[in-house]
Amino acid sequence: MLGVFDSGFGGLTVLKELARVLPSYNFAYLGDNARAPYGSRSFESIYRYTLEAVSFLFSINCPLVILACNTASAKALRTIQQKDLPLIAPSNRVLGIIRPMAEEIGNLTKTGHIGILGTEGTITSCSYLIEIAKFWPDLQVEQEPCPMLVPLVEKGLINHPSTEMFVKEYTQKILAKDPRIDTLILACTHYPLLQGIFAKILPENVKIASQAGVIAQKALEYLSKHTEIDSRISKNPSKSGKIRFLTTDSSDFFEKGASFFWEKPIAAEKVFLYSSNDYSHSN
Secondary structure, eight states: OEEEEESSSTTHHHHHHHHHHSTTSOEEEEEOGGGOOOTTSOHHHHHHHHHHHHHHHHHTTOSEEEEOOHHHHHHTHHHIIIIIHHHHOTTOEEEOSHHHHHHHHTTTOSSSEEEEEEOHHHHHHTHHHHHHHHHOTTOEEEEEEOTTHHHHHHTTOTTOHHHHHHHHHHHHHHHHHOTTOOEEEEESTTGGGGHHHHHHHSOTTOEEEOSHHHHHHHHHHHHHHOHHHHHHHHTTTTOOOOEEEEESSOHHHHHHHHHHHHSSOOOEEEOOOOOGGGSOOOO
16 A cells, blocks of 8 residues: 555645546555644654654555655654664655655746745745755745644634635735745645635736645656555555545544545544554565
8 A cells, every 4th residue: 555644634635636646556544633733843743743653554554655744744754764764664665745846846937936835834844945945946935834724624614714814814924025926835735625715815927836736746756666666555455446544533533524625425444653663564
């Protein structure tokens, strides 16, 4: 199976696109809903929670895990890749979603001025600034934290007046920093559910760069280049397009909340996460 992790429901927007691009692959999606949202938590907490989730997905035969969470990608990915993988599962891989978007963003802007909207954790990490500078050093980049959006989406308040109010506030703030911005990265996997509100509020010349399509295409390219990982994902069980939904909260809670993202009924399982040392990695 191919593992997909998010702090809550937002990663389902990425999973949906992955399943569309890779229809014959099996997936396991894990949402740490019991401890969401991650955005305002400390580096240490985010790192520990993410490592526990990755370790769990390894233990259920997911040799490749995609962190479909910008905050986890910003604050935990590098440490897990460099420090933990060599010790707990040296032949497994963990990928994030910031670098793929950074690679692509320069192709989407005409003015060379872009904005990034994300959680406090993602914005304060400056991970997007660092990664974008590697590929597009001449781009002008502004950032704006949006601390209220994930809690509102997690509670299903997508069409609530308060949600539109906050979207308007955050977009006005970032455009005030640089009126030449013509492309906004929604640097949180929850935000695509608010795309209609963003489109309503943003000027016509400002387009939205959502992550799911880019991440899915990059995953396809990665698997085509790394055949050893692809073969391990594809075997035992063979590719069949099945998706296993896992949550650290109650299954009823997850099934209800996921309906906003998945748009059809699902069956979820509750799981418990422990220290990475409590899992056996046979992959």
